[in-house]
Amino acid sequence: MSQARIPAKTNAASxxxxxxxxxxxxxxxxxxxxxxxxxxxxxxxTIIPMLMLFLFSLTDWxxxxxxxxxxxxxxxxxxxxxxxxDFGQSLVHNLIMLLAVPIGMALALLLAVIITERVHxxxxxxxxxxxxxxxxxxxxxxxxxxxxxPSYGPVNGMLSAIGIDSPPKxxxxxxxxxxxxxxxxxxxxxxxxLIIYIAGLKNIPRDLxxxxxxxxxxxxxxxxxxxxxxxxxxSFFLLIxxxxxxxxxxxxxxxxxxxxxxxxxxxxxxxxxxQGFVNLKTGYASSMAVVLFLIILFITFLQWMFQRKWVHNx
Amino acid sequence: xxxxxxxxxxxxxxxLMASLLAGCGGNNADNNNxxxxxxxxxxxxxxxxxxESPSDEPVTLRFASWxxxxxxxxxxxEYKKEKPNVTVDYxxxxxxNDSDEGLKxxxxxxxxxxxxxxxxxxxxxxxxxxxxxxxxxxLNDLLAAEGIAxxxxxxxxxxxxxxxxxxxxxxxxxxxxxxxxxxxxxxxLAVPTDWTWDDFYDYARKLSSGDGANRVYGTYxxxxxxxMELALLNQSQDNNLIxxxxxxxxxxEIRQSLEIRHQMEVVDKSAIPYSDTIxxxxxxxxxxxxQKAAMIVTGNWMITESGGSDEFPATFVSAFAPxxxxxxxxxxGVSPANGNxxxxxxxxxNQQAAYEFIRWYTTKGEEFNNVYSAWKKQDVDRFIEGxxxxxxxxxxxxxxxxxxxxxxxxxxxxxxxxxxxxxxDDAYVKEAxxxxxxxQDIETTVKNAxxxxxxxxxxxx
Numbered sequence: 001m002s003q004a005r006i007p008a009k010t011n012a013a014s015x016x017x018x019x020x021x022x023x024x025x026x027x028x029x030x031x032x033x034x035x036x037x038x039x040x041x042x043x044x045x046t047i048i049p050m051l052m053l054f055l056f057s058l059t060d061w062x063x064x065x066x067x068x069x070x071x072x073x074x075x076x077x078x079x080x081x082x083x084x085x086d087f088g089q090s091l092v093h094n095l096i097m098l099l100a101v102p103i104g105m106a107l108a109l110l111l112a113v114i115i116t117e118r119v120h121x122x123x124x125x126x127x128x129x130x131x132x133x134x135x136x137x138x139x140x141x142x143x144x145x146x147x148x149x150p151s152y153g154p155v156n157g158m159l160s161a162i163g164i165d166s167p168p169k170x171x172x173x174x175x176x177x178x179x180x181x182x183x184x185x186x187x188x189x190x191x192x193x194l195i196i197y198i199a200g201l202k203n204i205p206r207d208l209x210x211x212x213x214x215x216x217x218x219x220x221x222x223x224x225x226x227x228x229x230x231x232x233x234x235s236f237f238l239l240i241x242x243x244x245x246x247x248x249x250x251x252x253x254x255x256x257x258x259x260x261x262x263x264x265x266x267x268x269x270x271x272x273x274x275q276g277f278v279n280l281k282t283g284y285a286s287s288m289a290v291v292l293f294l295i296i297l298f299i300t301f302l303q304w305m306f307q308r309k310w311v312h313n314x
Numbered sequence: 315x316x317x318x319x320x321x322x323x324x325x326x327x328x329x330l331m332a333s334l335l336a337g338c339g340g341n342n343a344d345n346n347n348x349x350x351x352x353x354x355x356x357x358x359x360x361x362x363x364x365x366e367s368p369s370d371e372p373v374t375l376r377f378a379s380w381x382x383x384x385x386x387x388x389x390x391x392e393y394k395k396e397k398p399n400v401t402v403d404y405x406x407x408x409x410x411n412d413s414d415e416g417l418k419x420x421x422x423x424x425x426x427x428x429x430x431x432x433x434x435x436x437x438x439x440x441x442x443x444x445x446x447x448x449x450x451x452x453l454n455d456l457l458a459a460e461g462i463a464x465x466x467x468x469x470x471x472x473x474x475x476x477x478x479x480x481x482x483x484x485x486x487x488x489x490x491x492x493x494x495x496x497x498x499x500x501x502x503l504a505v506p507t508d509w510t511w512d513d514f515y516d517y518a519r520k521l522s523s524g525d526g527a528n529r530v531y532g533t534y535x536x537x538x539x540x541x542m543e544l545a546l547l548n549q550s551q552d553n554n555l556i557x558x559x560x561x562x563x564x565x566x567e568i569r570q571s572l573e574i575r576h577q578m579e580v581v582d583k584s585a586i587p588y589s590d591t592i593x594x595x596x597x598x599x600x601x602x603x604x605q606k607a608a609m610i611v612t613g614n615w616m617i618t619e620s621g622g623s624d625e626f627p628a629t630f631v632s633a634f635a636p637x638x639x640x641x642x643x644x645x646x647g648v649s650p651a652n653g654n655x656x657x658x659x660x661x662x663x664n665q666q667a668a669y670e671f672i673r674w675y676t677t678k679g680e681e682f683n684n685v686y687s688a689w690k691k692q693d694v695d696r697f698i699e700g701x702x703x704x705x706x707x708x709x710x711x712x713x714x715x716x717x718x719x720x721x722x723x724x725x726x727x728x729x730x731x732x733x734x735x736x737x738x739d740d741a742y743v744k745e746a747x748x749x750x751x752x753x754q755d756i757e758t759t760v761k762n763a764x765x766x767x768x769x770x771x772x773x774x775x
Contacts, residue, residue: 064425
């Protein structure tokens with residue numbers, strides 16, 4: 001927008017200014033034409049549905065029936081959510097599952113440092129770790145199911161071979177199901193974190209390390225004083241996207257456990273699906289979506305607030 | 315997980331947009347035609363004297379379900395012979411015959427305002443859910459106009475909800491035990507005709523053998539809620555978790571149902587453990603046909619399949635036994651009746667024609683199809699004969715025990731589940747799972763389940 005003032009500054013005749021304005025308008029119009037399709041798309045498929053979502057969350061309604069069956073119930077859905085134990089449980093599961101993000105990031109960082117500095121054939125390892133990300137979630141989940149078979153899977157076979165009497169039943173055990181899902185989640189997402197960290201590492205100027213070498217610092221000091229601080233913008237990006245994605249995890253849970261056993265792996269998005277598309281309660285499901293939206297908004301806001309404290313700005 | 319970010323939003327968006335469109339388009343249609351369209355239409359030629367049939371003008375009925383088109387077409391061709399003026403425009407909703415997925419698509423179709431005349435539902439639960447949402451046309455007047463005073467005169471299942479009939483029962487499903495007769499013979503066991511769960515335990519123990527990955531089990535309980543309520547659903551009255559608004563969780567039947575699972579999976583190790591079932595997402599067909607389990611409690615859709623299908627060829631003879639009774643002296647073979655239901659969609663403009671179609675489909679149509687239907691006038695022997703003439707390996711179906719089971723299965727009045735039945739099932743299964751997986755004892759399970767279910771009942775009042 002600021003360039004538009006340039007013609008005025010040049011002290012040209014008013015005629016030229018008018019023409020300039022016209023040109024400017026034409027440019028703006030052209031700009032809108034270019035972003036138009038995207039704008040319409042976002043309006044139709046994101047903004048309007050979002051507004052409708054907020055409306056529906058205040059109603060008792062099923063998306064099958066027409067609008068004449070829509071009943072406005074105010075905040076009743078939300079007060080019901082407060083007392084819904086299953087929903088509370090799902091929320092707790094969501095919060096526990098968030099642990100997968102920092103753990104996954106730490107692992108990715110460690111591997112990224114090792115792969116860039118200590119390993120030949122780094123391209124090969126990048127591909128290996130990226131594999132689960134490009135495979136279908138369903139295929140990955142099935143492999144996992146077989147590996148972690150409660151009675152005679154290889155993992156439990158190994159555990160009992162080294163003397164553990166009753167190894168956990170993993171996905172079939174209410175106590176271990178959620179950690180199992182998290183494990184798989186970390187494994188799938190490792191590749192993305194890894195690739196982004198490797199890119200980040202490549203951006204750190206080599207001379208910093210050379211200077212540190214001359215000062216005689218150890219590898220750990222170099223990591224702590226150079227690598228980690230300079231990677232904080234990367235970490236920040238991964239943290240925000242990771243937490244948002246983590247909150248929305250659905251496909252993996254649907255394929256792997258269906259929220260079971262005994263709701264041990266249900267999360268908000270899964271509850272939302274159950275209520276909205278199985279029990280056909282659009283209003284109630286919408287109120288869940290609103291809660292999820294607010295939580296993610298809040299967490300992202302917190303992260304932006306605190307980023308100044310730890311994120312390094314070039 | 316990153317790729318997930320995008321998927322949910324469009325899904326929700328589509329649903330919501332679909333409903334938006336539904337709101338705009340669907341409403342005015344049913345006001346004009348909501349009533350009985352049997353009244354002679356004014357556009358009918360004046361020369362037509364027959365007053366009963368509305369008219370012979372061409373009518374197109376739109377019908378959608380999960381049933382494969384290839385299976386539906388011969389039937390529709392047959393109907394065309396019966397009623398040349400009626401064309402049924404059939405939409406196959408899914409490619410894999412999966413009724414759950416098909417139902418979701420049907421919901422989206424209805425929500426998007428697509429004009430639909432006839433709908434089909436795979437169970438009483440799904441039917442009552444949609445009737446509760448006021449999507450289906452009441453059929454009482456149409457039945458009365460045809461001279462049928464009560465649906466039960468024509469069908470073995472009474473589908474009415476508070477006296478209103480919103481659907482006609484189509485296929486008829488009841489439950490029995492399917493047995494691998496070859497394995498029974500090897501173990502020297504006879505096909506049971508009258509038995510209790512204790513006998514069932516005994517059979518299962520004798521039919522189990524082997525260890526580790528190679529173990530063959532006596533039975534397999536699928537992940538469906540019904541397998542957590544086995545001793546409840548074989549009751550001739552009040553066989554649901556909720557009956558007329560009263561919960562039946564804290565009951566001897568539920569305790570025995572849980573006991574069955576515990577006894578067989580943990581004590582006898584004669585049933586495939588539930589942990590395997592859920593973590594491996596086992597399915598009952600491969601388990602039974604690959605002889606991993608010798609007996610399964612199942613329903614009569616498996617009659618045809620026991621004669622072999624492309625995916626699961628029959629390599630052994632299957633026999634049939636009635637549902638076991640809870641104790642000595644109770645009748646065995648009692649089972650709740652379920653099945654497909656066919657309805658006229660409320661917004662349909664051709665209610666009379668649609669009604670005539672579903673009447674034909676649920677009676678003569680299913681006879682033509684040779685499907686075990688809820689029509690009282692169906693001939694059982696002819697039905698078995700018909701099945702055997704169609705399957706890949708007719709010798710693999712034991713006729714004698716099948717005929718015994720069909721003729722000796724007293725059926726119970728259909729218990730129309732409330733619209734929130736699936737919520738009840740979910741909540742019950744959640745607690746029952748904890749028991750079956752050894753996380754809590756039976757009394758805690760019953761207590762927690764009763765509390766949880768009561769909450770759902772209260773919330774839905």
